[in-house]
Amino acid sequence: MILKKLLALSITICSWLHFYSQNTYAFFGSFNRDKDTEGLYVYELDTISGKLSKITSYAGILNPSFLTVSSDGKYVFACTESKTKNGGSVSSFAFNPKNKSLTFINKQKSGGENPVYITAHKNGKWLVNGNYSEGSVSVYPISENGKIEPYVQNFQFTEGSVDPGRQERAHIHSTVFSPDFNYLFLPDLGADKIRAYEFNSNQNEPLKTAEVPFTKTTLGSGPRHLTFHPNGKFAYCIEEMGGAVSVYSYDNGKLNALQRINTHSEKYKEDFESSDVHISPDGKFLYASNRGVENNIALFSIQNDGTLKTVGYQSIKGKHPRVFGLDPSGKFLIATNAQSGTVVVFKRNPETGLLKKVGKKIKIKSVSCVQIRKY
Incomplete structure (x- = not known):
């Protein structure tokens, strides 16, 4: 009798564990080159094993190079590169985790041909897009139903x-809100600057040049992506051309340089193509991806003063890790390898920060990005 009760309890516990392991989703974009083929994909992440299982996809969108998910998880926003003048766009989709569906809502012009980054305000009322080729930023109101309205600022x-080959003009490569969402930062690869704007969500035109309008980076470094430490006191910018991460202290819209450290080992002297940067939710480790000849993730431990110490490098098991992401628990890192068309999941050791590949690679042709959200 006791054995039967224990068995029943064990089954119940396993069922609950399974239930709670199936509420995290990974959203992928791709350079599909043809809107008649699949461009957006949604996978379920098993947060016990790290396995990815496809649940839905969407055809009818061209080159969704970057995605973001609204703070409430109801909407997925995509920016689509066109390679044609003024042909870029931003699109909105409704995601329903109950019936696992992705439904197109609408789209608007991006204000350029190659939008590369998109981010949503935490209040759900604003969307900001960065256009790479033209070096511009566009701001859109979002309706309550997830519809994107025409941009009000560009x-x-x-x-x-x-x-002269890479920096003939401005190239905005990301649009990143400060932790309190009162400022917006724009790493400009073309100008070697991190531009800064105040963001007042109660205004019809929320962007206004900040008191310190930009922070200069090392000449020729090409700042690309920016992330903030969970404590809100430090910021980290990965530099595509320089193959480095610059560390800043942060306070009320102002960045102050603390350190610049290579993302590559000494045996590499060029072709860094550093691309993405993220911090573990516990704030202990920073990860930075290198494309080019390396195709790896550089791993750093974060010191109490915000500076970085190199821990090592992890092969990405593919080519061109353009974007990667950490799941909200910090247990897994998911990398998208654009050239090899593969998605690779790594399990993260919370004590050492080291990564270990788990499960099978997922094949998504020319996969461009990933966003991970728990529901």
């Missing part, structure tokens, strides 16, 4: 920097 930047 700021154009022009100046370049020292590399």
Whole structure:
């Protein structure tokens, strides 16, 4: 009798564990080159094993190069590269985790041909997009039903920097809110600057140049993506051309340089193509991806003063890790390898920060990005 009760209890516990392991989703974009083929994909992440299982996809969107998910998880926003003048767009989709569906809502012009980054305000009322080729940023109101309204601001930047081949003009590569959402930062690969704006969500035109309008980076470094430490006191910018992460202290819209550290080992002298940067939810480790000749993730431990110490490098098991993400628990890192068309899941050791590949690679042709959300 006791054995039967224990068995029943064990089954119940396993059932609950299974239930709670199936509420995390990974959203993938791709350079599908053809809107008649699948462009967006949604997978379920098993947070016990790390296995990814496809639940739905969407055809009818061209080159969704970057995605973001609304703070309430109801909407997925995509920016789509066009390679044609003024042909870029931003699109909205409704995601329903109960019936596992992805439904197109609407789209708007991006204000450029190649939007590369999109982010949503935590209040759900605003969307911000960065256009790479033109070096501009666009701001959109979002309706209550997830519909994107036409942009109300579009700021154009022009100046370049020292590399005539890559920095002939401004190239906005990401649009990142401060932890309190009162500021917006724009790493400009073309101008070697991190631009800063105040963001007042109660205004019809929320962007206003910040008191310190930009922070200069090392000439020729090409700042690309920016992330903030969970404690809100530090910021980290990965530099695509320089193959480094610059560390800043942060306070009320102002960045102050603390450190610049290579994302590559000494045996590599060029072709860094560093791309993405994220911090573990516990704030102990920073991860940075290198494309080019390395195709790896550089791992750093974060010191109490915000500076970084190199721990090591993890092969990404593919080519061109453009974007990667950490699940909200910090247990897994998911990498998207655009050139090899593979998605690889790594389990993260919370004590050492080290990564270990788990499960089978997922095949998604020209996969461009990932966003991970728990429901």
